[in-house]
Amino acid sequence: MEQPAGGRRPRLVSSLALGQRAWEVTLEWERGLLSWRDPQPPRGRHGGNCFVPASEIIAVEETEIEKQCSSGKWQKMAKPHAFTVYYVKRAQKHRWQCNEVTFWCVDEQLCNQWIQALKELLELQKSRPKQLLVYINPYGGKQQGKRIYEQKVAPLFSLASISTDVVITEHANHAKDNLFEVNIYKYDGIVCVGGDGMFSEVMHGLIGRIQKDSGIDQNNPKAPLVQCNIRIGIIPAGSTDCVCYATVGVTDPVTSALHIIVGDSQPLDVSSIHHNNTFLKYSVSLLGYGFYGDILKDSEKKRWMGTIRYDFSGFKTFLSHHYYEGTVSFLPAKHTLGSPRDKKRCRTGCYICRQSKQQPEEQQKNYGLEHNEDEGGDDWRVIKGKFLAINAVNMSCACPRSPKGLSPAAHLADGSIDLILVRKCSRFNFLRYLVRHTNQDDQFDFTFVEVYRIKKFQFTSKHLEDSDSGVKDVGKKRFGQFCRDHPACCCNLSNSIWNCDGETLDSSAIEVRVHCQLMKLFARGIEENSNDEAIYNQSTVEQLL
């Protein structure tokens, strides 16, 4: 063992066997790094050097290995002592796998010393969860949630010595209601196994519970919400897993489980949505009126079709080409360093998101001040018009169908919303706009598309503004009915609905405000990997619709 100066913990260097050959294995405490190299690589082969940071070691276990190997060599030797290191291995397209390597030696004491040292190093990884509360939606997606959890996730949690309390949901809102009853503070995290709907339910339960315990009234649209430090992990098992995709880069249960085990933490902005001082919902990805609202409305009626309903309803909604009149008022975001068209993608360790970290404290400080900067004063902008789509996104909304997403440069945690207004245009132009979500061209470079980075917005449909004039209304309702019966008609219907992260909102007139880094996920954002960006070219318009 090497003994460096200065009383620091010594580096552990040993010659250990890996298979049939002796490797030099090193554990560097200061750098938190395990490495092994072949000191005499076979002729013609380069010496392999392997490194695993301690933060990516999943577990260390003493291992029984066969006393006799095929060559019969060990017969003459003393009993081998072995240990296995399980660690994260990066595969293609942001996928993580659990890899293992087994080292052995004949010196039992040396073997134990290595196991002890590695376990101590793992103990130092303080952000790792020890106890998790898991909710499984057995009916999400292809109804595989339970199987996915039991076969792919639970064995990894057990390997990493994470204890779990598992609840298999029996009805919608089971998890949300349960989160108001259990002692959530004894857990290091909440895991949901399901799709975006299940995640939304757990998020509402957790944020709601924290506000309740802190005496915050969620119905007050101006109340500064209390941050949730209990992280949520998403094991994707739904028909849409967009939040998982946008925060991990892939929808793969094993990858997500490994991000939970290593204790990743990704802060996330959350928008609160109110109507007349009544809280409606929280949103973390897409709040869409018009095109995406209509797709949801139609697809809800076709649940029997399974996941193909989204393609079907997307195509139908595109053909129907309805536009909606209304007024959007918004408060531009001044604090953030980026802009929606600057091409600075939000990636692991994003600088722009890190700079926004102090925002929640400032919001708390400003609360109650009559003319605080947050209220914006005269800075509000008002836009009246006819819109095919109004999309407010808290993240890029990248998904396998649209790997760039609705706003490629949106950030997960910069305390802003990207507001995209798509004004009435021809069907052909709208198609051109949609196609740009799948290629390298700028989807905001159209005269009928505007994008703003904002903090708050309000929307009222013209239908509601006019609702006093009863006579006009009757006519409009009739007209609306005619259009519903003839979907190829492209006139304006009175109202669309809001699609809030895949669920409908009860009101079309809404008030929205973003809460910077209100919650945290067991994720690290999308890791930089230029090869994966080439995936854009594979998407087609059909996939997008």
Ligand SMILES: Nc1ncnc2c1ncn2[C@@H]1O[C@H](COP(=O)(O)OP(=O)(O)OP(=O)(O)O)[C@@H](O)[C@H]1O
């Ligand atoms: N046991 C249950 N029975 C019925 N519904 C449930 C149950 N558990 C959860 N849910 C609800 O099912 C909804 C959809 O769940 P989830 O997101 O997991 O699946 P999904 O197939 O992706 O659904 P969607 O396509 O509608 O988003 C959630 O809103 C959740 O509240």
